[in-house]
Amino acid sequence: MSNQDNRPLTLRDVSEASGVSEMTVSRVLRNRGDVSDATRARVLASAKELGYVPNKIAGALASSRVNLVAVIIPSLSNLVFPEVMTGISDALDDTGLQPVVGVTGYSREKEEKVLYEMLSWRPSGVIIAGLEHSEASRAMLKASGIPVVEIMDVDGTPVDSVVGISHRRAGEQMAREILRSGYQRIGFLGTKMPRDHRARKRFEGFTEALAKAGVEIADQEFYEGGSALIKGREMTQDILKRDPELDFLYYSNDMIGAGGLLWLHEQGVDIPGQMGLAGFNGLNLLKGLPRQLATMDACRNEIGRRAAEIISARVADDADPSPVRIALEPTISYGDTLRRP
Amino acid sequence: MSNQDNRPLTLRDVSEASGVSEMTVSRVLRNRGDVSDATRARVLASAKELGYVPNKIAGALASSRVNLVAVIIPSLSNLVFPEVMTGISDALDDTGLQPVVGVTGYSREKEEKVLYEMLSWRPSGVIIAGLEHSEASRAMLKASGIPVVEIMDVDGTPVDSVVGISHRRAGEQMAREILRSGYQRIGFLGTKMPRDHRARKRFEGFTEALAKAGVEIADQEFYEGGSALIKGREMTQDILKRDPELDFLYYSNDMIGAGGLLWLHEQGVDIPGQMGLAGFNGLNLLKGLPRQLATMDACRNEIGRRAAEIISARVADDADPSPVRIALEPTISYGDTLRRP
DNA sequence: TTGAAAGCGCTAACAC
DNA sequence: GTGTTAGCGCTTTCAA
Numbered sequence: 001m002s003n004q005d006n007r008p009l010t011l012r013d014v015s016e017a018s019g020v021s022e023m024t025v026s027r028v029l030r031n032r033g034d035v036s037d038a039t040r041a042r043v044l045a046s047a048k049e050l051g052y053v054p055n056k057i058a059g060a061l062a063s064s065r066v067n068l069v070a071v072i073i074p075s076l077s078n079l080v081f082p083e084v085m086t087g088i089s090d091a092l093d094d095t096g097l098q099p100v101v102g103v104t105g106y107s108r109e110k111e112e113k114v115l116y117e118m119l120s121w122r123p124s125g126v127i128i129a130g131l132e133h134s135e136a137s138r139a140m141l142k143a144s145g146i147p148v149v150e151i152m153d154v155d156g157t158p159v160d161s162v163v164g165i166s167h168r169r170a171g172e173q174m175a176r177e178i179l180r181s182g183y184q185r186i187g188f189l190g191t192k193m194p195r196d197h198r199a200r201k202r203f204e205g206f207t208e209a210l211a212k213a214g215v216e217i218a219d220q221e222f223y224e225g226g227s228a229l230i231k232g233r234e235m236t237q238d239i240l241k242r243d244p245e246l247d248f249l250y251y252s253n254d255m256i257g258a259g260g261l262l263w264l265h266e267q268g269v270d271i272p273g274q275m276g277l278a279g280f281n282g283l284n285l286l287k288g289l290p291r292q293l294a295t296m297d298a299c300r301n302e303i304g305r306r307a308a309e310i311i312s313a314r315v316a317d318d319a320d321p322s323p324v325r326i327a328l329e330p331t332i333s334y335g336d337t338l339r340r341p
Numbered sequence: 342m343s344n345q346d347n348r349p350l351t352l353r354d355v356s357e358a359s360g361v362s363e364m365t366v367s368r369v370l371r372n373r374g375d376v377s378d379a380t381r382a383r384v385l386a387s388a389k390e391l392g393y394v395p396n397k398i399a400g401a402l403a404s405s406r407v408n409l410v411a412v413i414i415p416s417l418s419n420l421v422f423p424e425v426m427t428g429i430s431d432a433l434d435d436t437g438l439q440p441v442v443g444v445t446g447y448s449r450e451k452e453e454k455v456l457y458e459m460l461s462w463r464p465s466g467v468i469i470a471g472l473e474h475s476e477a478s479r480a481m482l483k484a485s486g487i488p489v490v491e492i493m494d495v496d497g498t499p500v501d502s503v504v505g506i507s508h509r510r511a512g513e514q515m516a517r518e519i520l521r522s523g524y525q526r527i528g529f530l531g532t533k534m535p536r537d538h539r540a541r542k543r544f545e546g547f548t549e550a551l552a553k554a555g556v557e558i559a560d561q562e563f564y565e566g567g568s569a570l571i572k573g574r575e576m577t578q579d580i581l582k583r584d585p586e587l588d589f590l591y592y593s594n595d596m597i598g599a600g601g602l603l604w605l606h607e608q609g610v611d612i613p614g615q616m617g618l619a620g621f622n623g624l625n626l627l628k629g630l631p632r633q634l635a636t637m638d639a640c641r642n643e644i645g646r647r648a649a650e651i652i653s654a655r656v657a658d659d660a661d662p663s664p665v666r667i668a669l670e671p672t673i674s675y676g677d678t679l680r681r682p
Numbered sequence: 683t684t685g686a687a688a689g690c691g692c693t694a695a696c697a698c
Numbered sequence: 699g700t701g702t703t704a705g706c707g708c709t710t711t712c713a714a
Binding site for chain 2: 083103290
């Protein structure tokens with residue numbers, strides 16, 4: 001079944017076993033060109049019997065075609081990215097392209113390294129989260145000559161194509177809804193944002209929209225690390241101790257929002273009457289909580305799908321190098337924690 | 342900065358720009374062999390200026406060394422696997438090895454395809470979830486001649502090395518704890534298990550340990566798809582409607598357990614007095630719920646780390662082909678939903 | 683310390 | 699339909 005020594009099998013082995021030239025074997029294995037049914041059958045039988053697995057490294061070098069799409073994201077533990085990955089995988093299925101994931105840990109230096117590493121495999125395209133990269137990273141992306149899609153965020157200048165939502169507008173929109181619903185004394189709870197540019201942009205959009213209406217954030221609270229659910233509880237407790245007059249809490253993500261919601265619920269606070277709440281993301285993980293948190297859908301799956309489609313379209317027809325810009329519209333869901341105006 | 346036409350840069354370009362042979366450029370870029378400081382500086386400057394990114398495909402073909410480790414898992418949305426990935430990434434950092442993820446969607450056929458695809462890149466090792474694979478997959482793994490580590494589960498016959506816990510024993514242990522705490526009428530709630538072998542093994546271990554004590558599962562309920570939190574609520578409601586006499590519910594994972602817990606909590610059920618609950622996994626996502634669900638830690642991070650260490654040890658010293666078997670001991674945490682005996 | 687030649691395993695391009 | 703030849707861009711090996 002297997003070969004005696006540990007030398008991996010080559011086309012040549014299959015060629016000898018089946019009595020056909022290497023070239024014909026190659027054609028059979030790739031379903032290319034005309035091969036008689038008899039030959040095809042013979043080759044496939046030999047390949048299977050030997051347990052031959054083609055060497056894509058050699059194939060890629062010879063054909064300068066690599067069916068990989070580099071996907072570069074900050075983290076896998078942040079629920080959001082697995083969902084994007086799902087969209088990408090689904091869209092890439094049956095295109096012959098394969099996603100390869102690299103994780104940056106929200107660090108620009110790590111991103112640069114991961115990108116360099118991935119580009120050195122000469123992928124057919126790159127999907128990368130965010131618009132903020134080091135100069136070197138941007139230079140590499142531009143010089144690579146392959147399609148690049150930046151995802152999640154559209155507030156900024158992309159290298160090539162971009163698919164995402166405007167986090168700034170998402171923040172603005174939520175601020176307007178909150179005001180429209182009659183809340184007045186608004187607190188903000190979120191992550192420390194030195195690196196999470198999207199959270200920062202939402203925050204900026206939020207405060208600016210409030211400012212336009214003459215409202216200022218009454219208080220704010222930031223966290224880092226730890227279980228988001230617990231942090232949400234703790235921060236909510238803290239901010240309300242400091243400022244019991246708050247009538248709305250805007251959380252920068254649904255997990256801390258859920259923590260706050262659970263705590264307030266236990267305290268018997270009237271939601272959304274006495275206190276309104278909203279988060280961000282629409283994690284359907286959270287369906288099943290005692291009440292549904294108001295939130296905004298970040299279109300994660302669709303972002304992944306559209307980005308992958310852009311890449312595969314470019315690969316199929318590289319005569320179309322015009323950058324695409326897709327700004328999706330997140331939809332607000334009121335849940336049970338935001339008074340309908 | 343970049344080249345005029347779209348031809349990717351090669352060693353030759355750097356060689357010409359720096360006036361040194363390709364071979365010397367190659368040595369500089371890989372930090373191999375003796376190169377004078379002057380030459381090194383000149384080469385690095387040229388490479389940087391041109392924006393040269395080495396072609397690993399050619400490098401791998403020439404050296405037959407590939408610094409990739411294939412990681413094959415069923416899913417990314419199941420919280421569990423990102424945690425394993427984190428363990429793997431951490432252990433692989435600074436070894437020069439890079440994990441590459443493939444996702445099977447719990448399907449053997451897909452697993453076979455993904456494995457074939459990954460092996461065709463001639464990785465330095467394979468980490469693959471579970472012990473149940475198609476015959477063809479097992480054959481490929483054996484024939485590959487590279488280190489293979491099967492993870493998560495140790496109940497079965499590995500191809501090579503294995504790192505995990507015994508899910509059968511985990512089920513048994515939980516059954517014993519429940520009986521020891523004095524619960525008598527026990528219900529089981531879980532996923533439909535045609536493909537989740539680990540959930541199945543826990544279930545089997547659980548029922549067998551009960552049987553040994555002369556106890557039978559009083560009722561059971563299975564689900565598939567949808568938000569686990571909601572499913573947990575619904576299933577709990579359903580099973581108790583059918584059988585209100587139950588005094589313990591064992592859930593096959595913490596998410597449905599949390600759903601059940603929330604619902605029972607809302608109904609004012611006395612937990613763990615009137616009703617005991619336990620899940621499986623120790624997702625620290627869930628810290629912050631009104632009460633802490635009893636559960637068992639599946640050692641996910643450590644599994645990833647240990648598996649990666651096995652691979653990197655083999656790569657560093659391939660004179661050590663003896664398979665390793667690591668069975669970790671999951672620890673039970675009582676939380677607030679299992680009476681201490 | 684540096685360079686030249688050969689070849690990794692495959693496929694493009696062309697010949698038959 | 700099938701085979702032959704010439705590389706793909708690197709690294710190994712050996713010579714200088």
